[in-house]
Amino acid sequence: xxxxxxxxxxxxxxxxxxxxxxxxxxxxxxxxxxxxxxxxxxxxxxxxxxxxxxxxxxxxxxxxxxxxxxxxxxxxxxxxxxxxxxxxxxxxxxxxxxxxxxxxxxxxxxxxxxxxxxxxxxxxxxxxxxx
Numbered sequence: 001x002x003x004x005x006x007x008x009x010x011x012x013x014x015x016x017x018x019x020x021x022x023x024x025x026x027x028x029x030x031x032x033x034x035x036x037x038x039x040x041x042x043x044x045x046x047x048x049x050x051x052x053x054x055x056x057x058x059x060x061x062x063x064x065x066x067x068x069x070x071x072x073x074x075x076x077x078x079x080x081x082x083x084x085x086x087x088x089x090x091x092x093x094x095x096x097x098x099x100x101x102x103x104x105x106x107x108x109x110x111x112x113x114x115x116x117x118x119x120x121x122x123x124x125x126x127x128x129x130x131x
Contacts, residue, residue, distance in 0.1 A: 016112050021069030024119050029063030029070035031118035035111060036060045036074040043103040047076075048095030054078045075100065 021028040040058050047055045057078035064071050075081070088097040096102070 013108070013112050017115065018069045020116065020119060021065075024123050025065045025070050027119040027122045028115065029065050029072070030122070031115040032070055032072045033060065033063045034118065035107070035115060036072040039103055039107050040074050042107065043100050046096050046099040046103065048084055048092040048097070048099065050092075050094075054081055054084060057081065 017028070017032075037060050040060050044055060044058060047058070049055055054076060057076045058074075059077060060074040061072060064073075076085075085098060085100055090097065
């Protein structure tokens with residue numbers, strides 16, 4: 001995405017997710033994908049809408065599994081997404097500034113536990129879930 005920006009979670013959560021992804025890459029990738037879909041649905045409730053182009057540009061890519069772990073990219077591809085996101089001096093008839101950052105911050109609470117829960121339900125050791 002040419003006009004993109006990156007929001008990263010806290011370091012402790014990143015370390016925990018990396019460990020989990022190295023042990024169970026496919027299951028962690030699927031859990032991250034499901035979490036990303038929930039984030040984008042929640043963000044869509046508060047994304048500013050004037051023409052609809054911004055909301056229509058939302059995406060969640062398929063998970064990527066690598067030696068470093070699992071990752072999922074999500075966001076908005078509209079050229080004006082970053083500018084609209086950070087414009088806090090404008091009142092939108094529908095939606096709000098910082099919609100994506102606020103949604104990510106809201107979803108971050110409990111995220112590691114939701115992902116662990118998903119992985120635990122899908123990984124079995126001796127026939128029993130690990131979670």
